[in-house]
Amino acid sequence: MPDRQALAGLVLAGGQGSRMGGRDKGLVQLRGEPLAGHAARRLAPQVGRLIISANRNADSYARYGEVVGDGVAGLQGWPGPLAGVMAGLLAAGDAQWLVVAPCDTPFLPPDLAARLVGAALATGVPLAYASADGVRHPACMALRVSLLPALREYLASGERRVGLWQSRLGAAEARFDETPEAFMNVNTPEELERAERYASQ
Structure with missing residues (x-):
């Protein structure tokens, strides 16, 4: 495993929130803390620095890490989460x-970074994704x-699908x-209510 300082973390917060009524x-x-705060608090100890990809409310997100927008010049329509990933790569230093x-x-999970990077290194590929109980979490x-450069080329081709890009790279x-x-x-x-119940256990 590379040293923790060789890892940058990225929390994707640039979505439209359409299923949350546009919020x-x-x-x-969630239990008195923003969802992004929960994710940042769990990911930050695993990486050397934390980046937040967000398109609005930058001041609110700045308490958790360095905020970057995910606007990519030349892309048509809503670019999706890979634009946020690209912004994170550009900011990763x-x-x-x-x-x-x-x-x-x-x-x-507290070992997310270690297990993802470990899976990629073990199979000699440049990318790994998480799965649980047969469900893929790309x-x-x-x-x-x-x-x-590979991601920039993929987005420039008009593709937006995360899973397809990962498959083309032979992701672990x-x-x-x-x-x-x-x-x-x-x-x-409804899922927020379920998360509240789970968090209270």
């Missing part, structure tokens, strides 16, 4: 790896910062079957 999902409260998690995943990934799978709840997504008010 900035990363700032939706001297880091060798970028460990990515969405803001709506508040229960991330937005939870670790990738080499050197993939920036890091399995977290023992803790599927760590990847619980909070996309809707």
Whole structure:
């Protein structure tokens, strides 16, 4: 495993929040703390520095890390989470790896970075994604910062699908079957209620 300082973390908070009624999902409260705060608090100890990709409310997100926008020149329409990943790669500085998690995943495992990077290194590929109980979680990934040109080319081609890009790179799978709840997504008010119940246990 590379040293922690060789890892940058990225919390994706640039979504439209359409299933939350257009609310900035990363700032939706779960037990008195924004969803992005939960994700950042769990990811920050695993990496050397933390980046937040956000398109609004930058001041609110700045308490958790360096805030970057995900606007990519020349892209048409809503670019999706890979634009946030690209922004993170551009901001990663001297880091060798970028460990990515969405803001709506508040229960991330404490060994996410180590296991993702470890899976990539073990198979000799530049990217790994998480899965649990047979469910793929492509937005939870670790990738080499050197993939920036490949991602730029993929987005410029008009593609936006995360899973397709990962498959084309031969991404490794890091399995977290023992803790599927760590990847619980909070996309809707109903899922927020479920997360509240889980967090109170």
